[in-house]
Amino acid sequence: MVFRQLFDPQSSTYTYLLADPASRAAVLIDPVFEQVRRDAALVEELGLKLAWTLETHVHADHVTGAWLLREKLGSRIALSKASGAEGADIFLTPHQKIPFGKRHLEALATPGHTNGCMTYVLDDKSMAFTGDALLIRGCGRTDFQQGDARTLFRSVRSRIFSLPDDCLVCPGHDYRGLTQTSVGEEKRFNPRLAESIGEGDFLGYMQHLGLAHPKQMAIAVPANLKCGRPEKTTSLDPDWAALTYTFAGIWEVQPHWLEENLRTVQIVDVREPGEFNGPLGHVAGAKLMPLGSLTDRIGELEKATPIVTVCRSGARSAQATLMLGKAGFEKVANLSGGMLRWRAQRFPVDGGVD
Numbered sequence: 001m002v003f004r005q006l007f008d009p010q011s012s013t014y015t016y017l018l019a020d021p022a023s024r025a026a027v028l029i030d031p032v033f034e035q036v037r038r039d040a041a042l043v044e045e046l047g048l049k050l051a052w053t054l055e056t057h058v059h060a061d062h063v064t065g066a067w068l069l070r071e072k073l074g075s076r077i078a079l080s081k082a083s084g085a086e087g088a089d090i091f092l093t094p095h096q097k098i099p100f101g102k103r104h105l106e107a108l109a110t111p112g113h114t115n116g117c118m119t120y121v122l123d124d125k126s127m128a129f130t131g132d133a134l135l136i137r138g139c140g141r142t143d144f145q146q147g148d149a150r151t152l153f154r155s156v157r158s159r160i161f162s163l164p165d166d167c168l169v170c171p172g173h174d175y176r177g178l179t180q181t182s183v184g185e186e187k188r189f190n191p192r193l194a195e196s197i198g199e200g201d202f203l204g205y206m207q208h209l210g211l212a213h214p215k216q217m218a219i220a221v222p223a224n225l226k227c228g229r230p231e232k233t234t235s236l237d238p239d240w241a242a243l244t245y246t247f248a249g250i251w252e253v254q255p256h257w258l259e260e261n262l263r264t265v266q267i268v269d270v271r272e273p274g275e276f277n278g279p280l281g282h283v284a285g286a287k288l289m290p291l292g293s294l295t296d297r298i299g300e301l302e303k304a305t306p307i308v309t310v311c312r313s314g315a316r317s318a319q320a321t322l323m324l325g326k327a328g329f330e331k332v333a334n335l336s337g338g339m340l341r342w343r344a345q346r347f348p349v350d351g352g353v354d
């Protein structure tokens, strides 16, 4: 099983990537709109095909990436019928199975934080994705949307605590940086829901949480009721080149694109002079600005003309794209694979030896 836990620092949301290694079919649980580029890059770098995005519920604190991922990667959107959302491909009912390759998740209804909350349980019951029904030593609040503490108590105790004790619990958020827990651990140590605690105690606890409403609530709830489809569908991605975004957070262009567009960009070679004039040669028209001098010499570059950074392997030049981005240059990309790939693909160089 391919498994990754991804984090959105703005909303403290966890997104989970699961995939069947044989077929490469993948599922993303609770993707975040602002992290779609990152998540799509990871799916592509791991050679996966995103079959589904699943929502554990209609979130109040961030906009889902479901719609944008469907646009980018052709994934299908699923969430519970009880959510009241529109625009999904499948509206799940309790015990429905979501297949990905040879594996599947089963949707359990765990309402209480919202009406439409679902917990997704992996086929072998080794993992449960509880959304905000059960958090690590906590649980989702019940004071807005269709929140109801009594319903939440019963969902957790009957549906989640009946899973095996060693079933890993993967929550929708954690505000302290904790990552995972287990059913057995929460049955013993959850301060609100442990087996020793009664329903009345839980109701009292939940009435006095005293939390401010999520900052994004007025935007997030209506957007999530449409599976994250924005009002205006303008592209957020830069389009000045055939760009790819890496999971490492770097915009890149491939050698063939640079070769076809040599005259429309500033090529900044960040190697040392000995390398620039050495056996690998350099791309015609490249400006030599060693990485260590880039910050001091940044005034030599034009802001309006796109920049492609180059080095031996693409590592130092990736760092250069970040430095230029911080200095306010908006159209910057790294030459993927650097001079090594440029030469391997037999593109011409000035200087250098065969």
Ligand SMILES: N[C@@H](CCC(=O)N[C@@H](CS)C(=O)NCC(=O)O)C(=O)O
Pocket (backbone or CB within 6 Å): 011, 059, 060, 061, 132, 138, 139, 140, 141, 142, 173, 175, 211, 212, 213, 214, 215, 216
């Ligand atoms: N300060 C956060 C609020 C986060 C919040 O209220 N989260 C909900 C989940 S959507 C919750 O149930 N939190 C439970 C808790 O913080 O204990 C924000 O503005 O987004």
Ligand SMILES: [Fe+2]
Pocket (backbone or CB within 6 Å): 057, 058, 059, 060, 061, 113, 132, 140
């Ligand atoms: Fe929530």
